[in-house]
Amino acid sequence: MSARVTRKRARTELDQVAKEDPEEPEVATQAQTHSGSSSQASNSDPQPQLGDEHGNGGLERDAEFWIGDGTIILVAQKVEFRYYRALLADHSPVFKTLFAADKQPTRRVPIDEHQFITCPVVQLTDSPQDLRHIIRAYISGAEPGFLEAAEPTFDEISAYIRLGRKYDLETLYEHALAFLEHHYPDDFKTWTQSKYWGPEHWPANAAVGVVNLARLIDAPHLLPSALLSCTYMKEDIMEGFGCADGTRETLALDDIGRCFRASAAIRQATVAGVVRTLRDKACQACKTQNKCADALRRALQGLDRVERLLTRCPIRLMPDDLLSDGQAKLGTCADCTAMVKRRSRKERTMLWARLPGLLGVEVPGWPEEVVAGAAAPRPEGT
Structure with a gap:
């Protein structure tokens, strides 16, 4: 600020x-x-x-x-x-x-x-806390460009969204909305490029507040990634998120139910996708078919770190994340390694396309190219 x-x-x-x-x-x-x-x-x-x-x-x-x-x-x-x-x-x-x-x-x-x-x-x-954030943003008398040079807190973004909408503070509101859209995107590529569930300097349970903001301003495109974050909060989802002014953001009962129902379905879809990613069929260009098939089979059998599948974001789960301790590489040829990466991307893209349905929310305009990719047939061995 x-x-x-x-x-x-x-x-x-x-x-x-x-x-x-x-x-x-x-x-x-x-x-x-x-x-x-x-x-x-x-x-x-x-x-x-x-x-x-x-x-x-x-x-x-x-x-x-x-x-x-x-x-x-x-x-x-x-x-x-x-x-x-x-x-x-x-x-x-x-x-x-x-x-x-x-x-x-x-x-x-x-x-x-x-x-x-x-x-x-x-x-x-x-x-008073929300009003204080608004005055700070405008104290210079100029249009706020705060997001380009600062790391706003959830409380600040919440104030910019709530009061920006209420008082038609157009530029402030649009900057804050763009910040949320970057960290809780409807775009597969943007989501996979981040290492975190939301802004790095925010606690993970701030996603509860983001869901409430999305409901308030009727921005359903924020819901899939924000609700996905909530499904991995475990019992913390019931406690919600404590704001700096002493208030607490909690999910509506309908959204808590959505997260509980989606949690099992998302984890099942994740495990099924990993199994398909590591299925023991080498690519057609492979010159060491048996060797690469055995390597894939060992990788699948070596998934002893089950918590990796259950706690990490399934959309960001890369093939290297699936390897057992001490196994640095799949042990497949370059062609088969590239095939596994393609399989992984396809599975994660398909899961991304299914997110609104799994979470029980309607998102008009959910990226068509992602949905189209999910509907495409999967040739054997690719």
Whole structure:
């Protein structure tokens, strides 16, 4: 995230904001306050007043985002944030409409030791943690390019998705969605190129939260790889994923049932695919048919590390992963070794194509070339 920056803007910058945004509140000088002119102005103001800087109803000011010359106060649960109205409104048509609403409560707050302004006070239903992540992303006032240079946490991505969707923060939302699509793809090649169930710096059980986000925004293409991760969580699937704010992401009962039902089916399909991959039939080009067939038979018989088949991602399970301890290579000729790799890819591609069905989810547009590859006949010995 962006580093903290000096939030105290020069007087000339505040004046410029007021010129560019006629909706920004006027600055009341200390002289006006002492002369009583500001009191007269407040009497003609139809907006309800919500105390002053000393009367905030017992709310807690956010330690990070109570900015001394901010022009709007946002209240999330019991926490107040003071920030720049124009910066948020510029990025969100929803915020712009909300901030412009008539008869918003207001509060008179200082911008320095001599001057005061009247800030609208907007009550939000979001968690303080989520709102804090949003403000951090926009603190520079520029479109966020945070994902190119940072490793966002699940809590950050969740806030960008949830509040980005709610407040139409289009660029922030699209960046966060692209991040999820990269780590929980609907593309076979992308999934196989990664070594992890999700982002490397995320705990594996964060997939529970990804499933919930996919349900929230109606993004079924995220579900197969995220639910596949959940099927390998064992009993942790019931506990879910603990977020930084103390809340817990848990799967809906329907999705827990899907994972339990799919778990056995996926493991059965994995074992069957491995058996077909190592079946003892050499390729047609092989010049040492008996030797290579024996090598394949030994590899299949040597699958004593059953946990490899049951705990590793079946879509990423390569032929070398199937060898017993101490067996570095299959012992087949180059042609048969290449054949085994082709068999392995075909089996894993077929399993990838079947994932939505095995997991009991519908994914419109699941890659056609993968489905087509799964439906193709398998010539003997290839």
